[in-house]
Amino acid sequence: MSENIATREAYGKALAELGGKNSDVVVLDADLAEATKTLYFKNAFPDRFFDCGIAEQNMISIAAGLAAAGKIPFASSFAMFAAGRAFEQVRNSVGYPHLNVKICATHAGITVGEDGATHQCLEDIALMRSIPGMTVINPSDAIQTRQAVFAAAEYDGPVYIRLGRLAVPVIYENGCSFKIGKGTVHKTGKNVAIISTGIMLSNALLAAAALSDCGIDASVIDMPTVKPLDTELVRSAAEQCGAIVTVEEHNVIGGLGGAVCEAVCGSCPVPVIRVGVMDTFGKSGKASELIDLFGLGVKDIVRAAKEGIDLKGRR
Amino acid sequence: MDQNEKTKLSLDATLIRKSIVTSVYNAKSGHPGGSLSAADLLCYLYFKEMRIDPENPKDPQRDRFVLSKGHAAPALYAALAQRGYFTHEEASTLRQKDSIFQGHPDMKHIPGVDMSTGSLGQGISAGCGMALVGKEKNFRVYVLLGDGECEEGQVWEAAMFASHYKLSNLCAMVDLNGLQIDGATANVMNSAPLDQKFASFGWNVLTIDAHDFDSIEYGFQKARECKDAPTMLICKSVKGKGVSYMENKVNWHGSAPGKEQYEEAIAELDNLYKSYKGEIK
Numbered sequence: 001m002s003e004n005i006a007t008r009e010a011y012g013k014a015l016a017e018l019g020g021k022n023s024d025v026v027v028l029d030a031d032l033a034e035a036t037k038t039l040y041f042k043n044a045f046p047d048r049f050f051d052c053g054i055a056e057q058n059m060i061s062i063a064a065g066l067a068a069a070g071k072i073p074f075a076s077s078f079a080m081f082a083a084g085r086a087f088e089q090v091r092n093s094v095g096y097p098h099l100n101v102k103i104c105a106t107h108a109g110i111t112v113g114e115d116g117a118t119h120q121c122l123e124d125i126a127l128m129r130s131i132p133g134m135t136v137i138n139p140s141d142a143i144q145t146r147q148a149v150f151a152a153a154e155y156d157g158p159v160y161i162r163l164g165r166l167a168v169p170v171i172y173e174n175g176c177s178f179k180i181g182k183g184t185v186h187k188t189g190k191n192v193a194i195i196s197t198g199i200m201l202s203n204a205l206l207a208a209a210a211l212s213d214c215g216i217d218a219s220v221i222d223m224p225t226v227k228p229l230d231t232e233l234v235r236s237a238a239e240q241c242g243a244i245v246t247v248e249e250h251n252v253i254g255g256l257g258g259a260v261c262e263a264v265c266g267s268c269p270v271p272v273i274r275v276g277v278m279d280t281f282g283k284s285g286k287a288s289e290l291i292d293l294f295g296l297g298v299k300d301i302v303r304a305a306k307e308g309i310d311l312k313g314r315r
Numbered sequence: 316m317d318q319n320e321k322t323k324l325s326l327d328a329t330l331i332r333k334s335i336v337t338s339v340y341n342a343k344s345g346h347p348g349g350s351l352s353a354a355d356l357l358c359y360l361y362f363k364e365m366r367i368d369p370e371n372p373k374d375p376q377r378d379r380f381v382l383s384k385g386h387a388a389p390a391l392y393a394a395l396a397q398r399g400y401f402t403h404e405e406a407s408t409l410r411q412k413d414s415i416f417q418g419h420p421d422m423k424h425i426p427g428v429d430m431s432t433g434s435l436g437q438g439i440s441a442g443c444g445m446a447l448v449g450k451e452k453n454f455r456v457y458v459l460l461g462d463g464e465c466e467e468g469q470v471w472e473a474a475m476f477a478s479h480y481k482l483s484n485l486c487a488m489v490d491l492n493g494l495q496i497d498g499a500t501a502n503v504m505n506s507a508p509l510d511q512k513f514a515s516f517g518w519n520v521l522t523i524d525a526h527d528f529d530s531i532e533y534g535f536q537k538a539r540e541c542k543d544a545p546t547m548l549i550c551k552s553v554k555g556k557g558v559s560y561m562e563n564k565v566n567w568h569g570s571a572p573g574k575e576q577y578e579e580a581i582a583e584l585d586n587l588y589k590s591y592k593g594e595i596k
Contacts, residue, residue, distance in 0.1 A: 026447075050447065050480070052472075052476060053472075053475065053476070053479075055469075055472035055475070055476070057436075057437075057440075057468075057469045057472065058440045058443075058469055058472035058473050058476055060440075061437040061438075061440030061441050061444070061469070061473075062440050062441070062443050062444035062447075062473075062476065063444060064430075064437075064440075064441045064444060065381075065430065065440065065441035065442060065443060065444020065445040065446075065447075065448075066444040066445070066447060066448060067444075068379075068422070068429065068430055068441065068444070068445060069375075069379070069444065069445045069447075069448035069449070069452075070375060070448065071448055073444075088434060089434075089437055089440075089469075092431070092433065092434040092437060093431075093434075093437045093440070093441060096421075096431050097421075097422050097423055097430070097431040098423065
């Protein structure tokens, strides 16, 4: 865990690399190319880059038209606007006809930092995963982001990729495997399973190490694809550990926590403690301060793990 | 256009209108008013204007049509049926549980439908996306908007985009029938003058008569001649055109005729068909 890289940065570079390999890839942005990092693609392939101006709803439907005519459009904006403002365009123009549009939204979650609540999208996973046939990927680091971008381009259908602004630790090594719909087990334990999505993975791993120091043996699973969820892995973790902690930089309603609860409740119900933003809006501040303020820190995950184990004992 | 050709188109348009009325009657719901107002435009597009092949509806080189006012689906299905993509009998299963003919166009299941639409304002944007590809691959894109639809902000986002990217292979039309669900467009939300508004957004704008094939032909010809801007045809139309009791009546925006009304409409259209038939040389 030496160098910190933002997933948006990795996205921009991967997209430019992909552009060189696949001439059907086109990129759309809504006046945020510098922030979403689609700028790298724009500079390399100006003829295949279309700035839509500050008009995200139009951008998503334009992407739908491009896909209907055979292109592989990647459309980027901030998560708040790509998934939030343009939700109905994503649902009706992209989701309903199951068009091959990749929506890559940056600046998700409270780690946007100083811009505050209006720009800190905490609802996008919930919104996107409620659309039938939509794939939702929330990569945890720069390496996985690159793989997600290439996997999304290979897959024929709508994909939402959730990316962050903050530079975060690089956890994976080049060449590690990534498959849409599959989670990765980082550590196998028997007392509690910590399932994390997105850039919370580093805190989840640190929490597992801290738990180990107190004699608690925790599994750690990275779940980049929130939809379709790797339900097999979730259920086997539930059976193995008897308690689950979910960790996400998203509202605890409707995100990974909700998806995991849905997966276990019908087949192997176990306590699920959800670490995330507790159904509130974000606020301005430094990303690191906000992670602690909103209860997404290592100590919060540790506390949730102990709570889960307690609940398990009381059943 | 010579008279015989015009009469042939009128025959096709009349059968399209019969198909619209029949499918909406069978469904006991749907949007006859704005379907009938668009019937002649769709007839001209599918029989004269667009480079299409009903035998090869997914040809990547084909011209595209997007029905941005998706509630006029009965008109699109009727025009596609008349052109041979499927039968009128199939299209008349509109809105029924086991039918592919959804209440609004569904590109996944209906041959010849180039874009799923229904939520207003989105089709024109999708048309812009297609036109970007058409510039490279040499096909044209046609989009039909409602005048009420132009109250959606997204229409104007798309209008900016189309002129910014000089989408001269894009020809959009507004079916200017002057009525929307809650009443006259002028009273509900006055979007006039649409011609000046689109012109100020950088479009090549022409006003035509949506029920006169010479005027329609003129509009599409002028659209093809324009090489540096998208074209908007403001198509003056009559809501419910062809069924006298529906004409210019807002209540026929979204309601189906009863049995007697259906028979009256079919009798009127049959008479019209016979009179056109008599004109054919």
